[in-house]
Amino acid sequence: MRLSIKTNTTPILTNKNGSISCLSSTHTLSRSHHRNRGELIHRCIQTPCRSITTLTTGHGSVITRMLDHSSYYNYNSYVLKQDRLNWIRSIYRFVSSNKKHSNSKTKNTSSKKNSKGNKTIHNTDTDEYLRSLQPRITVIGVGGGGSNAVDNMIKGGITGVNFAVANTDAQALRRSKAPIKIQLGAKLTKGLGAGSKPETGRKAAEESINEVLSVTNNSHMVFVTAGLGGGTGTGAVPVIAQRVKERGILTVGVVTRPFMFEGNTRNRMAQNGLDVLSKHVDTTLVIPNQNLLSVANKNTSFLEAFKMADDVLFKAIQSVTDPMLKPGLINLDFADVQSVMTRMGRAVMGVGEADGENRGERAAASAVNNPLLERTSLDGAQGILVNVTGGADMKLSEVQAAADYVSETADNDAQIIFGASKDEKMSGRLRVAVVATGLQ
Numbered sequence: 001m002r003l004s005i006k007t008n009t010t011p012i013l014t015n016k017n018g019s020i021s022c023l024s025s026t027h028t029l030s031r032s033h034h035r036n037r038g039e040l041i042h043r044c045i046q047t048p049c050r051s052i053t054t055l056t057t058g059h060g061s062v063i064t065r066m067l068d069h070s071s072y073y074n075y076n077s078y079v080l081k082q083d084r085l086n087w088i089r090s091i092y093r094f095v096s097s098n099k100k101h102s103n104s105k106t107k108n109t110s111s112k113k114n115s116k117g118n119k120t121i122h123n124t125d126t127d128e129y130l131r132s133l134q135p136r137i138t139v140i141g142v143g144g145g146g147s148n149a150v151d152n153m154i155k156g157g158i159t160g161v162n163f164a165v166a167n168t169d170a171q172a173l174r175r176s177k178a179p180i181k182i183q184l185g186a187k188l189t190k191g192l193g194a195g196s197k198p199e200t201g202r203k204a205a206e207e208s209i210n211e212v213l214s215v216t217n218n219s220h221m222v223f224v225t226a227g228l229g230g231g232t233g234t235g236a237v238p239v240i241a242q243r244v245k246e247r248g249i250l251t252v253g254v255v256t257r258p259f260m261f262e263g264n265t266r267n268r269m270a271q272n273g274l275d276v277l278s279k280h281v282d283t284t285l286v287i288p289n290q291n292l293l294s295v296a297n298k299n300t301s302f303l304e305a306f307k308m309a310d311d312v313l314f315k316a317i318q319s320v321t322d323p324m325l326k327p328g329l330i331n332l333d334f335a336d337v338q339s340v341m342t343r344m345g346r347a348v349m350g351v352g353e354a355d356g357e358n359r360g361e362r363a364a365a366s367a368v369n370n371p372l373l374e375r376t377s378l379d380g381a382q383g384i385l386v387n388v389t390g391g392a393d394m395k396l397s398e399v400q401a402a403a404d405y406v407s408e409t410a411d412n413d414a415q416i417i418f419g420a421s422k423d424e425k426m427s428g429r430l431r432v433a434v435v436a437t438g439l440q
Contacts, residue, residue, distance in 0.1 A: 145227020194231025201235025382438025
């Protein structure tokens with residue numbers, strides 16, 4: 001498949017929500033027929049080609065990138081099926097037609113010269129188009145634990161994500177803050193729950209699977225989250241994850257394991273559910289509730305302990321979504337995240353914060369040695385996602401120190417994806433989030 005674009009102009013389009021770099025001369029995009037990965041072959045009559053650089057959102061997130069001096073751009077994290085090729089085609093069709101578009105809709109277009117005297121076209125009609133090119137991420141909370149986790153994420157302010165909850169318990173479902181609520185197995189359970197029976201949860205998910213899948217339409221990435229050990233979460237999550245992944249969507253399971261005091265039966269059911277789930281997701285991130293006891297104190301209440309578990313789930317998903325969707329100093333695009341989470345198996349995460357001297361290194365050390373992790377080592381991790389967040393006072397040397405600590409701790413051949421973002425609320429403090437994937 002081949003796509004050629006010829007233009008005689010070098011339009012530059014910018015607005016408050018996004019920018020597209022210039023496109024000029026003759027460019028050819030072709031689809032590789034490599035068995036294991038897709039490639040976009042980019043050739044230009046200019047040598048070196050400097051006419052295609054990046055398409056970004058106004059928040060700074062890179063949507064697609066063509067690097068200078070390169071003869072090809074490897075999209076090994078994108079499978080270039082017809083829909084993806086159409087996605088690329090639409091970008092270049094939009095850019096090449098910009099001059100005509102700006103002339104025909106002058107009421108929505110303005111232009112001015114920047115400090116260098118170059119003319120810049122501003123077009124307010126592109127806002128929706130650029131937003132449509134951002135990665136679409138869906139979080140589905142399954143069962144009581146998953147629903148509570150989603151409510152906590154909504155309350156915590158995770159934005160740019162499509163939230164849904166699915167439960168067999170109609171009463172609990174009505175209490176959820178999620179905009180999309182799905183009753184699982186209405187005929188089977190009559191809205192009364194799964195009775196702590198994973199088999200009932202599985203059958204309920206199968207009954208309602210089409211409704212669940214409709215929530216994932218056009219999604220690039222789906223998180224399925226639940227508390228394992230009960231009936232709905234344990235039984236339904238593997239069914240939902242399997243069907244979502246069959247759609248070619250990057251699928252990540254984020255689940256908790258029960259406290260030991262919840263009993264052997266519940267812990268055994270959780271392990272069985274985890275074994276099944278792991279076969280049907282790209283990456284499984286497991287939070288052992290038992291490890292929360294190491295950071296709790298004797299006055300921590302029962303409800304506070306479960307709230308702590310919800311907060312860990314919140315941070316796990318936030319550490320992946322924020323670098324893609326929020327403005328950052330060093331942004332991650334979806335291809336970056338996909339490259340370290342596709343078919344990676346088991347994962348762990350940790351978050352550390354520090355202030356004062358050497359806070360970059362100390363925050364990274366706290367994240368890597370987080371007591372909530374099932375293991376306090378990055379040994380064997382094939383992919384590592386690192387995000388450093390700080391206030392306006394965050395220094396480059398501190399970001400570098402955090403990155404160096406993670407790099408030195410990880411295996412030499414680990415693929416490390418790094419992002420940095422600013423949060424005014426973090427003044428005086430530095431937070432490092434680490435997600436390590438591909439653990440055996």
